[in-house]
Amino acid sequence: MLINDDCLYTMRKFEDEIIDMVYLDPPFFTQKRQSLKNRDGFEYNFNDTWDSMDSYLLYLKTRIVEIKRILKKTGSIFLHCDKSASHYLRVLLDEVFGVTNFRGEIIWIYKRWSNSHNGLMNSHQTILYYSKSKKFTFNKLYTKYSPATNIDQILQDRVRNSDGKVIYKKDRDGNIVFTNEKRGVPLSDVWDIPFLNPKARERVGYPTQKPIILLERLIEISTNENDIVLDPFCGSGTTLVAADILNRKYIGIDISEEAVQLTKLRLKNPVKTESNLLNSGVKAYDKKNDIEKQILSNFSCHTVQRNKGIDAFLSRKHNNMLIPIRIQKEQETLSEAVEMLNRAAVKKGCNLKILIKTNSKDDNVNIPPDIIIMDSYQLTIDGILFK
Amino acid sequence: MLINDDCLYTMRKFEDEIIDMVYLDPPFFTQKRQSLKNRDGFEYNFNDTWDSMDSYLLYLKTRIVEIKRILKKTGSIFLHCDKSASHYLRVLLDEVFGVTNFRGEIIWIYKRWSNSHNGLMNSHQTILYYSKSKKFTFNKLYTKYSPATNIDQILQDRVRNSDGKVIYKKDRDGNIVFTNEKRGVPLSDVWDIPFLNPKARERVGYPTQKPIILLERLIEISTNENDIVLDPFCGSGTTLVAADILNRKYIGIDISEEAVQLTKLRLKNPVKTESNLLNSGVKAYDKKNDIEKQILSNFSCHTVQRNKGIDAFLSRKHNNMLIPIRIQKEQETLSEAVEMLNRAAVKKGCNLKILIKTNSKDDNVNIPPDIIIMDSYQLTIDGILFK
DNA sequence: TATAGTATTGAATCCGAGC
């Protein structure tokens, strides 16, 4: 269901305790007008400017009180905010839902483009999580163990010995006893999900659009199939798309007619981006092997990926030119390495270059004067000069 | 300097505007008595139970007002809190320091052992960051570019052409023009620093002890050499050790005599754990190659690192025993693989085991009946059974 | 088809102009 109205008036018409989960992503109190064009040049926007923090909080409080009323006893609310007002919003939720129903704060972390800044680069948002009562729907999700974990040990049962010390349990024959099945690490409250990239197909042109996968995870932990999910500030409808994918029923409300139209369209043909980053992880982008990384760590440089000839550029320029670095590959002769480096360097208009020699294949080659050859095993001594 | 007193009384004796940076890690309002024994059996503890949130906040407010007075105009305060009271503390800091002096919230994230419970596993804490004025000391730190970033392009200058479109800049000869030197990506406000492992040498046995690296980074961004760092709840003295390492002056105050004694000892011989996890990153721990990962992804299993004979355990047990998996290594004959697997399996008291055959080296070997041999290329068909 | 290489986008932030 999709309704174009102020969510307050719509929700007032609802009966008590009919909703299983509410996600809301209201204005963050950024005191800005948010706007964005879609691919056809149509501009969506909403206003996030307020007279005062008090008027902002009052606006939200009346709506949150209503949300509590229509939530089932087993229901949950997720309030998405950023640092602008998260503390006041949590005080507000403590008041309405009660401190004992605070279930946690989910930290959504991501990397994003931004200009440099006198301070730390902001790269997280907060989702406040409260339940209506202590008996709330919660589906445990598990993640893989960290590679640094010693799985051997986790899977062994432990007991206290006569001194009260914890030891690994063994049976009569001295064999190790294993614990029951483990399903992995319980889901943490820190979620590393890529920010919706400017080029992502999933983007529909609505400002502040959230990734579908974020909503999917929230819905998964807090509802079961056929439960009812409500988003009173549904914007471009990400929550509804996620609910639809997961076979939950949904109600979306937004005060903007354009937003509701957009959501309608989007629900007919939901696009969920296959994020390469998400599917394969950052590691997939990192083509350097351990030895190459070790070598490059001796330089103050920027590592280059997807370039056949250049592995890195020195951070410092020389005569206003960048200095490329190439590490000789394992099967590569020195002259082949020189050739690869030169070809790439010409394209970039680079003159001086550095070649790291890692083997002795075909050493007898004339090295052009603009290439500095360094022996990889000397780097720990000499490389420091380039730091 | 190290003082054993309630920080309120000590700070009242200080002159105005003499401190450059204050870090405080007061009780978190856990409403528990915190205690921990060190390796010598000595027990440290402090009381974190309060009549009410109001009395807790009043206690802190009087101290934070005093901190503001003694901070230099260019000074900063870092207040470490966890989710129990972070929102009230931020409201408090807004009052004392002013909303415009809010510099951000640092999210310290870590992975940690914990029993699974009904809810998300808490794995972050918050450090609130305020400055006394808009002119505050801040040292920019830079981190590496993401491997997903195209460094080639980042390093090229761009201009607008006559149509207003952004294009890469070239000089008269058509050569690429490079931008100014880049130092990397400004430090984010999300810090992934391993939680002080219970076995870390750095641990001195004080509850709530923080990693030195965390304090080093806070001190680095907000102070210069010879500046004065104050920790009014210094506990085991981590802040002071970090300040010492970075050549900053320090003042530590704690109400507990034991804490001050401990800190004194610690400052004589500061131990900083070289955290392998931080130095080499999680990746270095992950010794499985892509093919091995591909094979293991066919099973519902837990990957094992740092075990010469076993690569993973199946998630499901069989007759209440764990089933180890080994993938035949590239240079390894089948009998060698069997031998390695058997030796490791005996240690773990495992009976049934799985060996994934990846090559045909020395095939003619008698396979013991408790080893299931699977051909790696069949896995995509057969492996599904193990999911 | 896989990989290398190029073009494009956007929102937080800074900075300078204008008032």
Place this chain on the structure above:
DNA sequence: CGCTCGGATTCAATACTAT
């Protein structure tokens, strides 16, 4: 001096094109 406004800068990660 403080404000707003607009333009420039930044970089992550995608889409697209060429090889």
